[in-house]
Amino acid sequence: MKLQHLFSTIPGIPEHALPEIEVSGIFNDARKVVPDGLFVAIRGVKVDGHTFIPDAISKGATVLVVEDPNQVPNNFKGFVLRVENTREALDLLAAHYHGDPAQEMFCVGVTGTNGKTSVTYMVEAILNHANMPTGVIGTVNHHLQEKVWPSEMTTPDPIYLQKRLREFKDDGAQAVAMEVSSHALDQHRVDSVPFNTVIFTNLTRDHLDYHETMEKYLEAKQRLFTDLLWMTDKHPCFAIVNIDDKYGRRLHVADPAVLWTYGADKSADLHFRIKSMDFTLTTFELKTPMGAIEIQLPMSGTHNVMNAVAAIGAGLSAGIPLEKCAEAISKFNGVPGRLQSVPNNKNLSIFVDYAHSPDALENVLTALTKVRESLNSSAKIWTIFGCGGDRDKGKRPLMAEMALKFSDAVVVTSDNPRTEEPQTIIEDILKGVDAQDKTRVTVMVDRKEAIQTAIHKAQEGDVILIAGKGHEDYQIIGTTKFPFSDVQVAEQALQGRT
The missing domain is CATH 3.90.190.20 (Mur ligase, C-terminal domain)
Incomplete structure (x- = not known):
């Protein structure tokens, strides 16, 4: 891809100031740089990518995106772009390099301490049942129907995320259900994903080795419902929020989004009541903005009912009839390692x-x-x-x-x-x-x-x-x-x- 075209996604750069360079790939790991590659120096939690600029140059990088140009060797003959935040730049560049694949799919993002994996698998089941082939990105793996890729982290960095989204789209996906971690939100890994629907499951103590406090943890999750919903060009867009959770009740949602709450609380837009439960089957009643229905979930646990209700909300937001959502949940065959x-x-x-x-x-x-x-x-x-x-x-x-x-x-x-x-x-x-x-x-x-x-x-x-x-x-x-x-x-x- 020509540098002029690639950098057109970054505001404030005059095209005439850019050299005629063909970029062979985008990298934030100096060890993986190939000749004519573009290296983005990321300031990590433990390591500063700027210290690896000489290694990237030795591998053949001809374009550098940095926050501190003083760390670029004086003898570097390529092009250097200084930005305020290289994480944000990496996200924009990776999406543009792969042709912004998420623009062409129905995108569901799920965040919360617990339940992300189960909800994404349930969303997948509902959308697939409605003949919308759905890719899943999360903790267990990345997969689209029978095709499976390994997962190294809950939400990959923008380079791998956008590459995977492009593979999904090219393989026929019409939708994607993603686990969105607090780390990913804090590090701007998903800013270029235009979400149709975002889900908040809950917030409980976890990851304080990174966020330090529960308030900072909440602030990271909050970005999905404010910053990212303000940026999405998908309309209507939806926020589906667990109102039974004390942090869910505090969550702010961007004005353009339709807010649906869910939970056992009778004020919830999607309100459920469990009728019976054993180790393998739960029967519950569900009232939604699209009507009421009785559902049989082949799983145990109130938390799994909550997950199912959130997924049904996503299905409804995609225009899938309530009865079809319920059918998919009744046939759901579970998630690896979740009860x-x-x-x-x-x-x-x-x-x-x-x-x-x-x-x-x-x-x-x-x-x-x-x-x-x-x-x-x-x-x-x-x-x-x-x-x-x-x-x-x-x-x-x-x-x-x-x-x-x-x-x-x-x-x-x-x-x-x-x-x-x-x-x-x-x-x-x-x-x-x-x-x-x-x-x-x-x-x-x-x-x-x-x-x-x-x-x-x-x-x-x-x-x-x-x-x-x-x-x-x-x-x-x-x-x-x-x-x-x-x-x-x-x-x-x-x-x-x-």
Whole structure:
């Protein structure tokens, strides 16, 4: 792409001032630069991309986009553009380089501490059911129907995001459902995505190692509903907000957007009431701006009903009839690692879930507790969990408190310890265990051993929740990823149970 055409998306640059340069690609990682590439120097949380400018030049970069031109070598013969914010510039350039693919699709963005993955998968199910082929970008993977790409983070950087959106469009996608993380919003990764519909699921303690305070965390989420909705040229655009959440009630929404609230609160625009629930099926009534209906969701848990209602709101915003949305939800086959059942003939109810925050753990355990009560069962609930290393340490004892509140037996183990000592993480978790609760807690550093032990000790009818890693098929120890799947380990333990 010609530099003049590429930079036409950046305001204030006179075209006559630009040299006749053909740009072969956009990069923010100096190691990946190719000859005639454009390198954008990003000031990261830990590393400043400006320090890698010489490496980018040695790889063949002929165009540099920087905030500090003083860090460009004096002998550089290419073109240098100084901007106030290279993150914003990278977002604009990446979208333009790939032809602004999101302009041609119905775009749904989902943000919140919990529920993002489930909601995007449910939105996908509804839109696909309405013959709108839908790509999904999120934590588990990126996929469009049978085609799957790996995911390195919840929301990729603009270069990979726009490349993926272009691939979706070229492969026939008419819509995309995206998880939008607070990091991505804070770092302007999705500013060039013109959203049709944005969803707020909830806000609870997480990522304070990055945001520092809950108010800053909220401010990052807020951008999706104000800044980005003001910038979108999709009309009408919709904001679907969880009114049961205290932060959802505080959320501001840009004037051009249609606001639909959802929740169990009777004032919600999309209001639900659960009629019955067991471990595999929930029946609920839903009232919406488009009418009322009874829906059967093949999942358990009030939080999953909330997710389904949010997704139905997105479907309605796309003009899909309520009955068709309900049909799609009734056939929904779940999300990997989200209250995923591990089938067995041992009369055990075993679930693997990604819950790695106190609120997420509470949601899942509340669901399992309510079902146990409705069945008048005396079965024990076992919870196996750990906490990730190099992440918010303050939530560790809170996770223990939540596990003990709803469980009969708790096994504390490793999650992804990363560069921290597993035992140190466990000691932080145990600060949330009172003296009278210690008899209900077992510590096993080895996660495989912890899962095996719980499955072997559980009695028939018991419920076992393996929390924290969900869909992940690895465990990060140090800086290395080792193959590890909670589901597979549980299946192996079941084979060894007599």
